[in-house]
Amino acid sequence: MKTFLEQVKKRLKAAAVSTFGDELNDFEPVIDAASNPAFGDYQTNIAMVLASKVAQPPRTVAQKLIAAVDLSDWCQTPEVAGPGFINLRLKKEYLESLLDSIKDDTRIGIPLASPASKIVIDMSSPNIAKEMHVGHLRSTIIGDALARTFSFLGHDVLKINHVGDWGTQFGMLIAHLKDACPSALSEPDKVNLGDLVEFYKEARKNFDASEEFQNSSRQEVVALQSGNPESIQAWQLICNQSRKAFQEIYSLLDVPDLIERGESFYNSMLPDVVSDLKSCGLLVEDQGAQCVFLDGFLNEQGEPLPFIVKKRDGGFNYATTDLAGIRHRVKEDHADELIYVVGAGQSAHFAQLQQVARKAGWLPEHVKMGHVPFGSVLGEGGKKLQTRSGETVRLKDLLDEAVASARAELEGRLKDEQRSESEEFISQVAQAVGIAAVKYADLSLNRITNYIFSFKKMLSLQGNTAPYMMYAYVRVQGISRKGGIDFTKLDNSECLKLSKDAEVTLAKCLLKFDEVIDSVVQDLMPNRICEYLFQLSQVFNQFYENCPVLNADEPARTSRLLLCDLTARTLKVGLSLLGIPLVERM
């Protein structure tokens, strides 16, 4: 209904200008969805906003506006209500014509963005030689959902995996492997990620205990950083084994097309970052470190805080790497927008990073940069999520458990309903439902707050959960199977007719999808899609209860089939924007 809203705003503005004068030329009307169905479909507060400007009572202003505006092609006669709201009620015929115009559109009426932008999304970012854990879940799936949404709108999206693949820990690991498992350093597939994690723990222990080992670790770091071929080979083998494990998770989660550009990718650019900061006069040496002093960030003494780009020991840190990333994404990728899906704890870092990049001129004004922060995943009781033994939860284990729970649930239900299904069906549905449940539970919450992780809640078959949405879709597919309906070959020359309330309500909901996508892109909040899809599913289920489809007489039958098909396609597109799968039966 986006275009509807724009047109109404245009007419309301024209009416305001013609009634009250040219000084309202820069006035922008606001129209919102009605807060209550009793108030119609849309409401506008413009009369209240204008009242003080034109020195007339709000209700009088509203009456005059109504008299001056003609919305009769779309709405019933507008009503003035309460303190001065103007309430709009859509005409059935208009809804029917709108549905008619999107029913043959594969994009169900969602226009492509114009112009298209190049959007670079920094997301996921696990560490080499460590397991992916719950901490990586949100960045990965929120980033993916945003990427899918932008792509659907026609933007050119680059998903970057800024993996932790460089640093002193590799010296430690390589030094330890030389003693403990030398073949791992020269032959592929000698060890897997799990082994590496164990070796890493041992290395850490050695490092803390033995001065000799500390020295050999440091030597390995130097060898690696100076490009010693054996060290590089060992490092690459370690990275490859980690990648395999990460890829397994990305496949499970269906997060495709991540471009790996780890810390090492930027190594060669770091000296330039520092020297260029120097030549533009931003660089200051302080206590041996090279820094840029920041505006608006103070230390305990109230002095400006430094943004350190070169440590006292001559090494670079993540600030330098991130600056190099910005430069590269702007210059080489030609990004119009940089998005960082990183935990809320990093917000100060990103604010500082942006300030320095702007000052240095690496981030031109026309390039947007946004940190998309999110809260933590907590365990029951609101404490940090961990296993019974107190360790961080591996993402793989978490996903496997979700699939196993979904399977148990499904098998129980099949037994109750005395249905018999193939092993292939069971495992396929359990997989889809389990993964969908985890992703949906996360994406459906406002990302900024922490949330409490609960298998029981997310796999619950009622409420705002993935299974509920998937079931609504399955119901439509059930109708098509039962009636032998091929939705793509529906004879829809007869236009849609909305007769019952449930049909009208469903129609209105279907037509709001574009507004929702708009707000998601605006605020980078995927939970809005979930909220919408839940509402759509509820409205569809009410329709399903009240309006028999296959047994209805024409023309209601075809009209309802069209509504079913549009619902299914909207659910499919909506869930696809979240990276959540659907099944035909469950």
Place this chain on the structure above:
RNA sequence: GCGCCCGUAGCUCAGUGGAUAGAGCCCCCGCCUUCUAAGCGGGUUGUCGUUGGUUCGAAUCCAACCGGGCGCGCCA
């Protein structure tokens, strides 16, 4: 000490200037000879952390305070 985020129904959470603040779960009641009842209908639930301010109008904006989390110069 400074900065950021959070505080909404018993529980988990939506809602960031608009009309009587919503949903799901939980609990109770009703609905399967009809497209999968993983569904639908009905019922109960609130000092929107506190106090002040701005506004025609505040859960929403501002200030102070209380409670919780996170961050604050050489880890990333």
